Amino acid sequence: MSKLTEAEFESVDGILKKLPPDDYEKVRRVLYGNETSELELPEKAESLAKSFDFELASCKFNCEKEELRAPRIVRVGLFQNKIPVAPTEPLIKQRDAFHKMAEEAIQTAAAAGVNIFCFQEAWNMPFAFCTKEKLPWTEFAEPAENGPTTLFLGQMAKIHNMVIVSSILERDEIHGDTVWNTAVVIDNHGDYLGKHRKNHIPRIGDFNESSYYFEGNTGHPVFETEFGRIAVNICFGRHHFLNWMMFGINGAEIVFNPSATIGGISEPMWGIEARCYAIANNYYTCAINRIGTEVFPNEFCSGDKKPAHKEFGHFYGSSYVSAPNGSRSQGLSRTKTGLLIAELDLNLCRQARDKWCFQMTQRLDMYAESLQRAVKLDYVPQIIRK
Numbered sequence: 001m002s003k004l005t006e007a008e009f010e011s012v013d014g015i016l017k018k019l020p021p022d023d024y025e026k027v028r029r030v031l032y033g034n035e036t037s038e039l040e041l042p043e044k045a046e047s048l049a050k051s052f053d054f055e056l057a058s059c060k061f062n063c064e065k066e067e068l069r070a071p072r073i074v075r076v077g078l079f080q081n082k083i084p085v086a087p088t089e090p091l092i093k094q095r096d097a098f099h100k101m102a103e104e105a106i107q108t109a110a111a112a113g114v115n116i117f118c119f120q121e122a123w124n125m126p127f128a129f130c131t132k133e134k135l136p137w138t139e140f141a142e143p144a145e146n147g148p149t150t151l152f153l154g155q156m157a158k159i160h161n162m163v164i165v166s167s168i169l170e171r172d173e174i175h176g177d178t179v180w181n182t183a184v185v186i187d188n189h190g191d192y193l194g195k196h197r198k199n200h201i202p203r204i205g206d207f208n209e210s211s212y213y214f215e216g217n218t219g220h221p222v223f224e225t226e227f228g229r230i231a232v233n234i235c236f237g238r239h240h241f242l243n244w245m246m247f248g249i250n251g252a253e254i255v256f257n258p259s260a261t262i263g264g265i266s267e268p269m270w271g272i273e274a275r276c277y278a279i280a281n282n283y284y285t286c287a288i289n290r291i292g293t294e295v296f297p298n299e300f301c302s303g304d305k306k307p308a309h310k311e312f313g314h315f316y317g318s319s320y321v322s323a324p325n326g327s328r329s330q331g332l333s334r335t336k337t338g339l340l341i342a343e344l345d346l347n348l349c350r351q352a353r354d355k356w357c358f359q360m361t362q363r364l365d366m367y368a369e370s371l372q373r374a375v376k377l378d379y380v381p382q383i384i385r386k
């Protein structure tokens, strides 16, 4: 079933581009908004991507020049990947393979001038929560501040003067060895800047992660980096509009959404959600999804009356970037490991705010007061009846 799905088609954009050019341009404008262009990437980036067998795509968003503020140009790199070796391999072999793949991706991103690089959710392990088994999978959990992956990426960040957002399974050794789903932000000097723990934990289909970790307790941090103010809304958090809103209220200019999701659950929503909240909050959003079908050693059930199985569907990639004015990049492939480079001018956030006045018209005080009442046990919904 999933093999068939994987082979189904390469990308939505690939199909759209089969339209006659005039028709394509009309459809593109309505579906994707303001025109964007491709970047001219250095030959080195192209040849590295080719040698590592990644798709390499790019997008530049247009922004008006201002007289009093200089442009604030930032390049982001979104990396979507298959697992490089099977989940049946020894863990150390798996971890080394993930790190090798990361090094190749970051090297390629550096050659393309990337300032901020972001991985998909739990990028350095198979997405094994569907199995409901603890060992060996919880062995992948490591301290956010100084675990082997953070230390390794710290070196990469320093060498390449790049901020790196690394979404991993965290082991909090100080607080009872608890496990969390966490995004670690490493600054461009290679130092740990901070972390954010996934706020909303799915309980849908095989995405039943709640027996591994609890809902995050780190609020909605925005990380001030040399390349702009960034935040991370991890996977299932993208369905929660208040989650997105709080990152905006705290001043985010780019919100990354590292994800792991399969076609059977979310594909029709994928292109809408991160883009919708870029519009609502007038910041850039970067949605990154993993790729491929992961086959686990033991069968597991999905609670859907179907026979037990060893995999739960195809992760469809399709990573993309949306701008504060609603325009968006094309998506990466549904089937290939890939790197999307997008050039953003952060001035567009304020330009979109001045145009649409969403912040001025949003009436937060009214909703704060209504929500205060709505969460009370004795709340009576405001319904008018005859």
Ligand SMILES: NC(=O)NCCC(=O)O
Pocket: 121, 202, 207, 234, 235, 236, 237, 259, 260, 261, 262, 265, 266
């Ligand atoms: N990893 C994760 O939260 N997946 C949930 C499925 C979805 O939100 O599409």
